[in-house]
Amino acid sequence: MLEVAGVTKRFGDQTAVDEVSFTIAPGEILGLIGQNGAGKTTTFRMILDLLQPDAGRISWQGQPLAQLNRDFIGYLPEERGLYPKLTIEEQVQFFGQLHGMTAKDVDAQLDDWLHRFEVKGKRKDKIKDLSKGNQQKVQLIAALIAMPKLLILDEPFSGLDPVNASLLEAGVRLLQKSGAAIIFSSHDMRNVESLSDRLVMLKNGREVLTGTVAEIRAQYGRVRIHLDEPALSKAELAALPGVAQVTQTGSHFELALTDETAGQAIFDRVTAGGYIAGFRQQAPSLDEIFRMKVGEPDA
Amino acid sequence: MRKLNLIAKMVFRKNMHSFSWWSLVLMPLIALAIIGGISWYMDQTNQPAQVAVAAPAAVRASLKHSSDPKFQPVTSAAAGQKLLKASKVDGLLTVAQATSPSVKLVVRDDGETVDPATIKTMLTALNTQAVAKSLGLSQAALAQMLRPTQVTVKTVTVSDGQLKAAANKSEGLKSILALAVGFLMYLFLMSYGSIVAQEIATEKGSRIEESILAAIKAQTQFYGKLLGIAELVGVQLGAYAVLGGGAWLLRRHWPALNDLLRLVDWQQIGWSFVLVMIGFFVLGILSYTILAALCGSLVSNQEQAGMAMQPVLYLAMIGYFAALMVSNGAGPVINVMSYLPFLSPMIMPARFGVDQVGLLQVGIALAINLVFLLGFSIFAARAYRANVLVYSDSGILAAFKKSRSVAKAQR
Numbered sequence: 001m002l003e004v005a006g007v008t009k010r011f012g013d014q015t016a017v018d019e020v021s022f023t024i025a026p027g028e029i030l031g032l033i034g035q036n037g038a039g040k041t042t043t044f045r046m047i048l049d050l051l052q053p054d055a056g057r058i059s060w061q062g063q064p065l066a067q068l069n070r071d072f073i074g075y076l077p078e079e080r081g082l083y084p085k086l087t088i089e090e091q092v093q094f095f096g097q098l099h100g101m102t103a104k105d106v107d108a109q110l111d112d113w114l115h116r117f118e119v120k121g122k123r124k125d126k127i128k129d130l131s132k133g134n135q136q137k138v139q140l141i142a143a144l145i146a147m148p149k150l151l152i153l154d155e156p157f158s159g160l161d162p163v164n165a166s167l168l169e170a171g172v173r174l175l176q177k178s179g180a181a182i183i184f185s186s187h188d189m190r191n192v193e194s195l196s197d198r199l200v201m202l203k204n205g206r207e208v209l210t211g212t213v214a215e216i217r218a219q220y221g222r223v224r225i226h227l228d229e230p231a232l233s234k235a236e237l238a239a240l241p242g243v244a245q246v247t248q249t250g251s252h253f254e255l256a257l258t259d260e261t262a263g264q265a266i267f268d269r270v271t272a273g274g275y276i277a278g279f280r281q282q283a284p285s286l287d288e289i290f291r292m293k294v295g296e297p298d299a
Numbered sequence: 300m301r302k303l304n305l306i307a308k309m310v311f312r313k314n315m316h317s318f319s320w321w322s323l324v325l326m327p328l329i330a331l332a333i334i335g336g337i338s339w340y341m342d343q344t345n346q347p348a349q350v351a352v353a354a355p356a357a358v359r360a361s362l363k364h365s366s367d368p369k370f371q372p373v374t375s376a377a378a379g380q381k382l383l384k385a386s387k388v389d390g391l392l393t394v395a396q397a398t399s400p401s402v403k404l405v406v407r408d409d410g411e412t413v414d415p416a417t418i419k420t421m422l423t424a425l426n427t428q429a430v431a432k433s434l435g436l437s438q439a440a441l442a443q444m445l446r447p448t449q450v451t452v453k454t455v456t457v458s459d460g461q462l463k464a465a466a467n468k469s470e471g472l473k474s475i476l477a478l479a480v481g482f483l484m485y486l487f488l489m490s491y492g493s494i495v496a497q498e499i500a501t502e503k504g505s506r507i508e509e510s511i512l513a514a515i516k517a518q519t520q521f522y523g524k525l526l527g528i529a530e531l532v533g534v535q536l537g538a539y540a541v542l543g544g545g546a547w548l549l550r551r552h553w554p555a556l557n558d559l560l561r562l563v564d565w566q567q568i569g570w571s572f573v574l575v576m577i578g579f580f581v582l583g584i585l586s587y588t589i590l591a592a593l594c595g596s597l598v599s600n601q602e603q604a605g606m607a608m609q610p611v612l613y614l615a616m617i618g619y620f621a622a623l624m625v626s627n628g629a630g631p632v633i634n635v636m637s638y639l640p641f642l643s644p645m646i647m648p649a650r651f652g653v654d655q656v657g658l659l660q661v662g663i664a665l666a667i668n669l670v671f672l673l674g675f676s677i678f679a680a681r682a683y684r685a686n687v688l689v690y691s692d693s694g695i696l697a698a699f700k701k702s703r704s705v706a707k708a709q710r
Contacts (some may be wrong), residue, residue, distance in 0.1 A: 081510065
């Protein structure tokens with residue numbers, strides 16, 4: 001288990017990370033979200049021992065992480081880089097062996113990984129001759145092939161098309177099944193919502209949200225109603241009791257409620273004329289919660 | 300250790316597959332081959348001059364053993380002129396009698412070069428022998444008369460008001476060797492410094508650095524790179540040593556090489572001088588490679604690698620030019636510089652070569668350089684850890700300042 005306890009990091013007068021704490025159990029995926037400059041990469045760099053925390057501690061299975069051999073850590077940085085003149089095989093061999101694998105093991109597993117990520121290229125192809133998408137896949141393979149027990153992914157979905165994003169998700173799930181503790185950052189809340197067991201949101205280096213996606217959304221109550229093709233106009237919907245705001249997109253309306261208990265009365269009113277195509281009352285999406293949190297004044 | 304070797308192996312393999320490393324290794328060999336080829340060609344085309352000689356029988360008989368120029372006896376000057384007109388000889392030597400005070404030499408302007416001084420020396424010797432014989436001098440008496448006076452040179456060093464005999468040294472040869480090794484060191488540090496600076500700058504620029512540092516400590520990576528570079532230097536020097544050894548063994552079958560080797564009085568160089576040269580060469584290359592690695596880690600990408608090498612090259616140039624000035628006498632500035640790290644490996648061997656310093660001073664300089672190298676490599680490895688995470692487009696100095704704040708944050 002990874003334990004980050006009360007970790008603080010300052011650069012001069014600026015506090016990049018301020019008393020952040022979380023744990024990741026084996027087989028768990030933690031999403032770390034926040035705006036640019038919120039402290040996500042600094043947190044990752046502290047876990048990787050590239051930076052030392054000014055306060056707090058980071059441990060793995062109860063041992064200070066900085067003192068351990070790092071073979072068990074897999075890392076995919078935000079800005080991707082490979083040796084362009086090396087072949088796929090040489091590249092993966094280097095990173096596999098750097099993480100404790102033998103050359104023989106890497107050799108035996110490489111074809112499976114190339115197939116799993118649908119890499120269009122042969123082992124002996126040079127990295128510089130591959131498409132950008134295939135280069136990203138090779139870097140993913142280099143990070144995952146050693147089946148690390150702790151996997152850190154900094155913006156892994158950045159630059160990936162939906163098909164490759166699904167392949168990445170499958171790869172992460174494979175490691176999750178093997179019992180790896182996984183932490184990743186992303187700006188895309190759909191990915192965070194679908195992949196994370198729990199999430200931590202940072203704002204100016206401080207934790208502002210922690211919990212499972214369901215728990216976080218539940219904190220806000222079921223204060224959103226989505227209507228498809230209702231018989232009422234936008235003005236009529238806005239005039240209903242408990243409705244704070246109405247947003248229309250074509251024949252779809254989204255109602256923001258001041259109180260979730262107003263939902264029953266709204267349902268009765270919009271269905272009074274009979275059939276409507278859709279009525280859904282739910283908590284705000286993670287994307288909305290993210291925007292709300294970012295917009296909130298600092299405590 | 301495993302990861303250190305893995306990094307070293309990666310550096311070694313990448314460079315072994317690179318055109319730039321092979322050109323670095325082969326360039327001196329190609330240059331030697333070209334020089335040797337030109338020399339061989341000149342040797343083949345430069346035939347000894349053929350000189351017809353019309354002279355008394357005794358003179359003709361003595362001259363016919365000469366190999367350069369080659370003499371072709373003729374019965375008369377007219378017969379010799381005939382050969383000269385037909386361009387069958389390059390010159391005609393006419394000697395009226397064995398002890399003539401003057402002779403006549405006609406040379407063709409489009410023929411091989413005939414050196415009158417050589418002919419003059421030969422005829423003077425013949426004349427001396429003939430005169431000695433006519434005076435009834437024996438061969439032994441003649442040899443005694445012509446024996447040159449031997450001048451024995453003893454070199455002394457003035458130290459603390461005392462005259463101390465210097466060892467059997469050839470200062471000129473040592474001075475030349477010291478400067479040649481200094482130049483070789485300059486070439487090596489320029490090449491390997493560039494390789495290591497380029498290597499680090501490329502890894503930073505391609506952002507692969509963080510992926511590597513996730514699995515390995517920055518210090519280990521740093522030392523691994525240096526080890527890889529040291530292996531490359533070792534292979535290059537080893538290859539030269541093997542080729543040099545082969546050439547030495549084959550020297551008897553290779554006249555041009557044999558003549559070249561004979562020019563050097565190997566006995567006079569001495570093992571102490573050779574060991575001093577090797578010691579400073581190794582310390583110098585290591586110091587400069589570490590400095591180049593450190594500077595390389597301060598730039599942000601491959602395009603800036605040249606900028607990283609500038610301080611390294613300036614420092615090496617100061618050392619080399621100071622070494623060139625050593626033969627003019629050592630003032631206090633050169634004296635101090637010859638003990639300073641980075642400058643010492645070039646200046647001190649030159650001073651030792653011209654006998655300005657003894658083994659004690661050389662030993663002190665070597666010790667200073669060794670201690671500095673150990674401390675500097677530890678400092679450089681620590682600084683590298685901070686530098687590789689810093690990206691700045693405002694130059695090395697700005698990157699260095701930024702890196703210091705990161706280094707403080709890492710403590």
